Amino acid sequence: MANLNGFWSYAHKDDDAEEGRITELARKLVREFELLTGDDISLFIDRDNLEWGNVWREAINGQLSTVAFFVPVLTPMYFQSAECKRELETLLDRAEGSMQSGIVLPILYADFRGTIVEDSESELIERCKALQWVDWTTLRLEEPSSAVYRAAVSKMAQRLVAANKELEEALNDAALTGGDVVVEDDDGEPGTLERMAEMEEALPEMGGTLREIGHKAEQIGQIMKATVENNKVKLQKSFAGKLAVARMLAVELEKPSTDFLDLTAKYSNELRAVDGGMQALIDQSADQITNEENQAAVADLFDSVIDFARKARNNLDQTEAIQEPFQAMSKLSRELRVPLRRVEQSVRQIAGGVEITDSWVKTLDERGFLEQLAIERPEWLEATNPAR
Template sequence: MANAQPVGFWSYTHRDDQLDGGRIVRLSERIANAFEIITSEPLEIFLDKKSIEWGDAWRLRLDSALTGTTFLIPIITPKFLGSQECRREVIKFSGHAASLGLDELLLPIHYVNVPQLTEGPENQPADEVVELIARRQWVDWRDLRLEDEDSPGYRQAVHKLALRLSEIIETVPAEMSVKVPAPNQTAEEPPGFIEIMAEMEEALPAWMDTVQKFAGIIALIGEETKWATGEMATSDSRGGGFAGRMRVTEELATRLVDPVEKVDALGSKYWAELAAIDPGVIGIIRQVAKDDLSAEDKQTARDFFKEIKELAAVTRETTGHLQEFSDNVGQASLGSRRLRPQFKTIQAAVQKVIDGQTIINEWSRLAEDVDLGDDEQS
């Protein structure tokens, strides 16, 4: 076994635990007890993410580079996916784990049925956090959660899960460093540190441009919905009734077809690019913090980190407005079955940008903690 004490971060919504009579918290305790019986070592599970202990342990484990003794165990339910805090935990941990080749450390438990996880998105927009979870070997607890906690079947399942944790600790590879391949990389000429950083610096303005385009289309959608509100008010004043409202709704749905398609494509593109490069960027920042760099490489790293922080500042302001817009769209979708699919697509696209902000914020946080000395160009 690894020398570090095994630690699990139990990611769940408190409301789910309340609705299920405290069974989610009790499950964590049973797994920890079973783990200790199997291995003779305690498994410390952090439950209260609002506590100082959770926050300190979370940052310490991420910042010191995850080892095969740190797990994130998300309890997947519809409410979990609706919690921005829970989504952030999955996204952050996934990026750090992938940067070290330790994907097994994210161990989701499918607790209450989420159709997208087992049946695909079907007629609803894809959820990128569901996709992150689906790529892991998640544990199916949907039927087990209805079993008596002292039943043989339930106890056997707890034992198997604890055994799986112990096996992961025994078999995961040692810490691995992942580098970002340059697009034109060849086996004979692998990119150096400066080449990799240059590729990243080129990508950052493109991401900022995508966010600005996204915000522009969202503004257009807002103008269209504002137009519809005015048209409905005019129709009502003329005694148009529900027939008048339906006419406006149909016209709005037609006017939204193009901007909704564009915002969906931009949101998917933005998330896909960020998620793909996330492990590599984390790896680069970790490498910069550990390596004894030349003066030239240090200046390259300073410039790169400055770009990251500027990107985070700009996109953070934008995503704040997008969250408010998404909330309003969610309320509006309740009033029209005709518009509901389009509004769901808009919300899913906005969610991708908001989740992308989690990735950028983590880069900025990590870069902020790296000491590269004084800026030679200042």
């Protein structure tokens, strides 16, 4: 096997907290794999690097036979990252039920059980467990030079070597016999047209959901403001008065906060449906951008993508604005903490959505499309992607 790629999916904040031990583990695994096989592995460890995105798309949209391994490093922070979850879900969708499932090697790096609250995250966890994740929660505390640590790295490499060998033998047998080998479940995987159709259907509805989220955030803010304004005397007189106001506010916010959480969950699901189609659209537009007749249509498409990403960012600003005063008021009574948790979870889901919509615009920028079509770069992009 030649020209193999290895993908290491992790939360950068975790690696910072571990002083680089997570990325060093990736390099140790690659070196051990190369030692056991004699193959060279191209390690893709930084998703902020443009090359990661290009190779990732090629691997996912084509055959996965060029991928030696995909290792998601599971932690609470990992499941707070929309980008990490998207990578994991995409790869699982492609590999599950096929002979290539063995190349997916989840590492339980920090025990997150008990911290996951979203059904979609619970489902991903169960899918990872079904692939027999490697428990690293204790091993991460060992010295990398220790025998127990090195043995564990070698064991992971041996498992990946065996999975790659099994896949290679199946492919070779199919080539010799003229038969077919099922390495991917194409029956359930949407093609480009299906993804684009999903996007066309979901995008207008998602825009409507964003507006609903904004209205609900405004309603919650108005309820908090009105309650404080109408009960100034009680809030100033006694602790009993403050407690009464806090309980009143908790009752008034019960339904709006529940509705708010339901809306952001709906938005998160819609966004996942749109994302695959958006990536397909961007890839297809690359072939059209050199055609002068199509440039205006492509420019309009990219402008709409940027506009949607801007609206998503504005929506996040609006929801974050109600979170801070809510946190301060929740200290008045534990009964306010329930609606507060709903608001906080909603904000996390919206922030995760912004990561995805931002990634669309970053991809357009990194591939030079904005410059080619003389489209103005959004102001917020400068902070994350300095001008090329």
